[in-house]
Amino acid sequence: MSKQTIKSAVEQLVQPIVDAAGFELVDVEYVKEGNNRFLRVYIDKEGGIDIEDCSRVSEALSGKLDEVDPIPDAYILEVSSPGAERPLKKAQDYHKAVGKNVWVTTYEPVDGMKEFEGELLQFDEINLVILAGKKQHVIPFDKIAGARLAIVL
Template identity: 60%
Template sequence: MSDKVTTIVEQLVTPIVSEMQLELVDVEFKKEGKNWFLRVYIDSESGVDIEDCGTVSERLSELLDEKDPIPQAYFLEVSSPGAERPLKKSADVEKAVGKNIYVTLYEPINGEKSYEGKLIAFDGVELTIATKQKTRVIEVVIPYEKVASARLAVVF
């Protein structure tokens, strides 16, 4: 059900964000407590502001009212993914080279199921991350197929 809704919403919102020269980062349709939430995450190289979110929300809301693909009541939220944005597609990972990321894995590599560090390289098949291990920095090569989730990481 939620996969079908997210697919339909992606098809509806993609032309809107493309026309506004924005990027569609993700679409989620989740039940939290008694309420359903349709969340659309947008971004751009220069970032997004409240006006961008409002415009996308208004235009998408009109299309959703017209097409009515979601039978139950829900809340629509359009926002930026924030500083720790998820890296959903390989293209997202490619853009993150040179930045700090956090990845979780389906199975351990060197006994670890998560790594945080600077993404040094990504060739579409493997990620190379420079990560701190006690007092030294080591490079870890991770097959992309073993990545369960990845996101940008803010370093303090």
Template identity: 60%
Template sequence: MSKVTDIVTDLVTPILDELGLELVDIEYKKEGSNWFLRVFIDNETGSIDIDDCGLVSERLSQRLDEVDPIPTAYFLEVSSPGAERPLRKESDFRKAVGRHVHITTKEPIEGESTFEGELISFEDGKLTVKEQKKTQVIALEQIDTARMAIVF
């Protein structure tokens, strides 16, 4: 399915650039008997609203109709990534410095593969996460998943 997400990335990027928005993620997957194409967008302030989503959805839908890259019926959803947005690009990690994050690693580091705490820094492809009792340095290539985390 990465071919679909690659094509949609190419179609939505100029739309987002024109509107001053950024692409966070694209997901194309089957749930039950239905296919869903989900496009997650954001802006510098993290304040995406329903009007932003509606405008991107309308423009992207027109482009998808023109190009018709997806042979099956699907539902298009455009939304904000939410409070627990994924962190994938280096720019995502830079923006998250000083915020609470949740990281899982591909292999355990010092016996642990889940880290949650404040992202203290991101430099030279390594992030430093301060948990309650310790501070851990994690290289980007060691990360399986990363996202913002809400502290209750």
């Protein structure tokens, strides 16, 4: 079973659990690190996630995973917050990040660069506009390799 198939199956199992709790499903990862496989579920809510929130979702999801058994290998389940530098994955993540500092990498150079850090001024689902230093960069959404919120120190 492919990682994407497992990720999709887990998203379908966890989404109703997260919705019922009033949380947001940020991301699901299924990765191999060393000899172990990890199923990581990232959740969030206004004001942040605490350990009890993670525990509640973990227990409910664990039961569903035991029942449906979509993952053939042994794995470690982790449910956590995406952290202060949360990844931006979905269009709604970018909309929420407007006005905040972000770090973006692209598949190919835009304005001669592949990494940008600055304030996300605008997002219209086709392009992002980032103010990095004193220059605005218009980055096509389909050229984004990765993006996350960035803490300004």
